[in-house]
Amino acid sequence: MASTTALFTGLSGLLSNSRQLDVIGNNIANVNTIGFKSSRMSFLPTFSRSLSMGTAPGSNTGGTNPGQVGLGVNVGGTQRNFANGAIGATGINTDMAIEGDGFFIVNMGGAQQYTRAGSFLRNENNDLVTQSGARVMGFAVDEQFNVIEGELVPLNIPVGTLTLAEATENIVFSGNLNASGEVGTTGSVHESRAFYLDAEGTIPVTGDEDLATTDIYVSDGAGGFNLAFDSSAIDDKIITINGIEKGGKDIGEVSFAFSSVPVEGVDDHGSTLNDFANFLDNILGIDGTNINGQSLGGSVSFNEMGQLVIVGNEGTAQELSIETADMIQSGRALGEAQPFAMTKTADAVGESIRTSFLVYDSLGTPLTVDVTMVLQEAKESGGTVWTFLAESADNDALERVVGNGTLEFDANGNFLTASNQAFSLTRTNGAVSPLTINMDFSTGGDFVSSLTDSSSNLAAVYQDGSAIGTLATFSVGQDGAIVGGFTNGLSRNIGQLVLAKFANPEGLVDTGDNMYVTGANSGDPLIARPLDFGSGRVLGGALELSNVDLSQEFINMIMASTGYSAASRVITTADELMNQLLLLGR
Numbered sequence: 001m002a003s004t005t006a007l008f009t010g011l012s013g014l015l016s017n018s019r020q021l022d023v024i025g026n027n028i029a030n031v032n033t034i035g036f037k038s039s040r041m042s043f044l045p046t047f048s049r050s051l052s053m054g055t056a057p058g059s060n061t062g063g064t065n066p067g068q069v070g071l072g073v074n075v076g077g078t079q080r081n082f083a084n085g086a087i088g089a090t091g092i093n094t095d096m097a098i099e100g101d102g103f104f105i106v107n108m109g110g111a112q113q114y115t116r117a118g119s120f121l122r123n124e125n126n127d128l129v130t131q132s133g134a135r136v137m138g139f140a141v142d143e144q145f146n147v148i149e150g151e152l153v154p155l156n157i158p159v160g161t162l163t164l165a166e167a168t169e170n171i172v173f174s175g176n177l178n179a180s181g182e183v184g185t186t187g188s189v190h191e192s193r194a195f196y197l198d199a200e201g202t203i204p205v206t207g208d209e210d211l212a213t214t215d216i217y218v219s220d221g222a223g224g225f226n227l228a229f230d231s232s233a234i235d236d237k238i239i240t241i242n243g244i245e246k247g248g249k250d251i252g253e254v255s256f257a258f259s260s261v262p263v264e265g266v267d268d269h270g271s272t273l274n275d276f277a278n279f280l281d282n283i284l285g286i287d288g289t290n291i292n293g294q295s296l297g298g299s300v301s302f303n304e305m306g307q308l309v310i311v312g313n314e315g316t317a318q319e320l321s322i323e324t325a326d327m328i329q330s331g332r333a334l335g336e337a338q339p340f341a342m343t344k345t346a347d348a349v350g351e352s353i354r355t356s357f358l359v360y361d362s363l364g365t366p367l368t369v370d371v372t373m374v375l376q377e378a379k380e381s382g383g384t385v386w387t388f389l390a391e392s393a394d395n396d397a398l399e400r401v402v403g404n405g406t407l408e409f410d411a412n413g414n415f416l417t418a419s420n421q422a423f424s425l426t427r428t429n430g431a432v433s434p435l436t437i438n439m440d441f442s443t444g445g446d447f448v449s450s451l452t453d454s455s456s457n458l459a460a461v462y463q464d465g466s467a468i469g470t471l472a473t474f475s476v477g478q479d480g481a482i483v484g485g486f487t488n489g490l491s492r493n494i495g496q497l498v499l500a501k502f503a504n505p506e507g508l509v510d511t512g513d514n515m516y517v518t519g520a521n522s523g524d525p526l527i528a529r530p531l532d533f534g535s536g537r538v539l540g541g542a543l544e545l546s547n548v549d550l551s552q553e554f555i556n557m558i559m560a561s562t563g564y565s566a567a568s569r570v571i572t573t574a575d576e577l578m579n580q581l582l583l584l585g586r
Contacts, residue, residue: 035514195308240254280310358463
């Protein structure tokens with residue numbers, strides 16, 4: 001008789017091959033889906049009907065095999081292919097592709113999910129998100145742009161809003177200091193007319209007299225004497241400095257008040273002429289320090305004849321230009337308006353060179369610094385010794401001089417050593433204070449030499465630090481580091497992308513939208529930076545394409561179609577046999 005079992009066996013073939021077509025259709029439909037992973041279906045035979053369990057060999061028989069008839073086919077399961085798809089470059093910096101076994105970690109509605117699709121976007125809050133709005137997770141950075149590992153946070157890329165400034169720490173110099181120049185012996189010398197304690201000019205001032213209680217007279221240059229400072233004046237005696245030049249550079253406008261207490265709007269104060277001399281010493285950047293046996297040669301003081309004598313630092317680049325009109329006294333009933341009539345009595349001597357450059361404090365404020373080199377000694381044993389003087393009008397302390405030291409060169413003009421290579425500027429604007437900067441005179445291909453030349457030349461060829469800059473662009477490295485580029489030329493880490501790796505990625509559960517969640521057989525995720533633990537590398541500006549192989553899918557489709565047709569033929573044949581059986585009964 002015809003077997004009804006064949007009908008159900010053929011039916012199982014229809015059902016299984018139709019499911020195979022579902023899988024194939026899904027693969028083909030997603031051939032252009034970014035990061036899509038194809039699947040394949042596995043078939044398993046159902047249990048068999050046993051007609052005989054078989055017999056073992058005996059002394060007179062050879063034994064028989066089991067007699068079994070299969071009852072069809074079942075769907076054994078689907079298997080996802082997590083092989084890497086092809087990488088396509090896009091040039092879009094928010095696009096990322098994984099070359100390896102890792103997964104991007106995202107957060108959707110508080111639930112952690114995983115994806116291979118790296119077609120990310122930035123939302124209005126500058127968060128990095130997927131096409132469906134899930135936030136991409138990673139490590140944040142602290143205020144110094146160091147990665148904070150441990151807690152996963154949504155990655156934020158604040159292009160156009162994040163600003164950055166950096167304090168200068170290092171300056172590199174290059175050039176040649178003329179070893180054949182004249183050794184510095186003196187600075188420029190300016191002398192004032194003599195000041196006296198009496199109108200007859202018989203008692204020169206010492207400089208220690210209190211101008212609040214003592215009248216001071218000055219020679220008029222023609223044998224007479226004028227009242228320079230009136231002790232009975234009600235107003236403070238204010239001297240405004242404006243127009244003095246040092247090495248051809250105007251030192252700016254500053255003021256001094258002869259007063260025992262600070263005066264609003266005035267840079268410094270003091271009661272005596274020596275206090276004023278100290279003020280000039282500071283604002284003119286005059287330094288008489290002895291450094292390793294080398295004197296910079298400057299001084300401001302009153303001599304025994306009652307004259308104010310200003311001796312500049314050695315070297316022609318430190319030449320002072322002081323005119324009578326550069327120091328004006330203001331107020332009423334104060335004596336002469338120009339008590340300090342200055343006369344130049346000597347020029348500065350010595351081979352020297354000055355260079356100016358910008359440095360930046362921690363708030364990005366630009367500050368101008370001048371460094372002057374002066375030849376001090378040609379050593380009998382060979383080589384030269386130079387002194388340097390660093391000064392800045394932008395120093396928030398009264399002193400213009402911010403650093404000094406010596407440089408030594410050997411007989412071949414090569415740099416040997418330097419003392420006091422660092423200088424510091426005082427900051428009162430809320431920036432880190434003091435701002436300390438190291439000077440490097442020999443590094444790599446940049447160095448300072450001391451060889452014979454027609455003149456000296458010196459330049460600051462490199463300095464770190466920067467004014468304020470805004471985040472303008474970013475890129476993602478193979479290690480997942482998100483590096484931001486600022487408009488001031490600086491670059492900093494602004495985030496760290498991380499990946500998840502699973503012991504069995506085929507055990508992940510597909511939730512749609514190219515997302516997966518952990519499954520019972522996937523294992524827990526291992527969170528790591530790209531390139532670590534075999535998670536793979538990240539390619540910025542690129543996307544991973546679908547790994548669907550169309551040629552294989554078309555072959556599988558033919559096989560599924562053939563299997564479906566064959567199973568239907570089994571059912572048709574069983575039906576014909578049953579009809580033949582029914583004809584016997586007529």
